Amino acid sequence: MPEGLKCWAFGHPESGILPDRQRKSVYSIEKRLRNFSDWLLDTVARGDLDTFFPAAAREYAPIADEVWKDPAIQETYKRREELHCLPDVAKYFLDRAIEISSNEYEPSEEDILNAEGVIPNNGLALFEFSSDDHSTMSETGNDNSEVHPPSSKYQLIRISSKGLLDSSKWLEMFEGFRALVYCVSLSDYDQMVAHDTCPFSNKLLASRYLFESLARHPSFEDIPFVLLLNKYDAFEEKINLVPLSVCEWFSDFSPSKPHHNSQSLAHQAYYYIAVKFKLLYTSITGKKLFVRQTNGRDSESVHDAFKYIREIIKWDEEARNVYGIYENNSFYSPERSSSPNIRGG
Numbered sequence: 001m002p003e004g005l006k007c008w009a010f011g012h013p014e015s016g017i018l019p020d021r022q023r024k025s026v027y028s029i030e031k032r033l034r035n036f037s038d039w040l041l042d043t044v045a046r047g048d049l050d051t052f053f054p055a056a057a058r059e060y061a062p063i064a065d066e067v068w069k070d071p072a073i074q075e076t077y078k079r080r081e082e083l084h085c086l087p088d089v090a091k092y093f094l095d096r097a098i099e100i101s102s103n104e105y106e107p108s109e110e111d112i113l114n115a116e117g118v119i120p121n122n123g124l125a126l127f128e129f130s131s132d133d134h135s136t137m138s139e140t141g142n143d144n145s146e147v148h149p150p151s152s153k154y155q156l157i158r159i160s161s162k163g164l165l166d167s168s169k170w171l172e173m174f175e176g177f178r179a180l181v182y183c184v185s186l187s188d189y190d191q192m193v194a195h196d197t198c199p200f201s202n203k204l205l206a207s208r209y210l211f212e213s214l215a216r217h218p219s220f221e222d223i224p225f226v227l228l229l230n231k232y233d234a235f236e237e238k239i240n241l242v243p244l245s246v247c248e249w250f251s252d253f254s255p256s257k258p259h260h261n262s263q264s265l266a267h268q269a270y271y272y273i274a275v276k277f278k279l280l281y282t283s284i285t286g287k288k289l290f291v292r293q294t295n296g297r298d299s300e301s302v303h304d305a306f307k308y309i310r311e312i313i314k315w316d317e318e319a320r321n322v323y324g325i326y327e328n329n330s331f332y333s334p335e336r337s338s339s340p341n342i343r344g345g
Helices: 001-009 031-046 057-069 071-078 090-094 097-101 109-115 161-165 168-174 188-189 205-217 232-238 262-283 300-322
Strands: 122-134 151-159 181-185 224-230 290-291
Touching: 001 161, 031 057, 031 181, 057 071, 071 161, 097 205, 109 168, 109 262, 181 188, 181 205, 188 205, 188 232, 188 262, 205 224, 224 262, 224 300, 232 262, 262 290
Parallel strands: 181 224, 224 290
Antiparallel strands: 122 151
C-alpha cells in the first residue's frame, strides 16, 4: 500500500483508529449539556442555588435528566468509588429527577429516608418520640410494667457533618439519660465531608471523633453505651467496589480467608469495624460497648434495635439493683456469642 494511502486510512473518521487528539473521549459531554452543567456549578459556587431552585425545578428538570443520562456522565458514575463527595443516594434521586420536580410529587417514606443527610446544614435537629413497649417494637410476652414502663421516651439527635467536627459543648444541654445510642453509617467509610478548618475529611473518621467525645463526656460515664452500625445493606454492596482500607483507620484490614461472595467479605469487614470501636471504647472508659448491626430502611431491623436497647436498659437496672454499682464483670455485659451483632459484649 502506498505510504500516502496508509496515512489517509489511519486518519479517516470512519476508520475507527483516529489519532488520540481527534478521538472523542468517553467522558466528553456535548456542548449544550456542558454549558448547562457549567452554569449549574457556577450557581452552586456563588451560593445562589436557592434563587433558582426549587422554583425553577420543573423548568430545569428535563435538561438535568438529560445530563444524568448522557453516556459520558454514566461512564463517570461507573467510577463513583473515586468520587468520595458523591452521596450514595445520588442515583436514587437523579433517576427520578422529572418525577420529583412535578407539582404533584409527594415524597414517600423511602424518599424521606434517602434524603436524610444529603442537604448540608450547620445545626442540630432534635426529635422526641415515644415507643409503646407492648407494641410490635417491644419484647413479646412481657407485661411487667415495673421493668418496662408502658411507653419509653426517646430523644433522637441528628448532627450535621459540620457538627461532627465541632466541639461537643451542646452535650451539656442533655441530662437524665438511661442509655446512649450512637449510630454510625457503615457505608460512610469512603465518604468525605467539607469543613471550615479542613477542606475534606473522611466521614467515618468524623463519626469516630464524636464517638470519642461522647465516650469521654462525664454525662454518660454511668449509663450503657450502644453503638448501632447502620446501613449494612449499602455497605455490603459497596465493599466489593471500594476497599475498606481507603479509610486510614482501617488500613490494616485484610479478610481472614479468601472471599467468594459479597456477604462473607461484608461480614468480616463489619466484624472488624465493630471490634475497632469496642477496643477504642474500652481504652477510653474501661467498660464494654454494646454493638448491633442495623438497616435503617428495614422496619423490622429498627424494631429489633429498639428491643435490644430496652433489654440493655433492663440489664443495667437489674445490675444496679443487685450490685448497687455499675459492675463490668456481671451479667450486665453478657458474652454469649463472639458476634457483635448478637450481644456486643
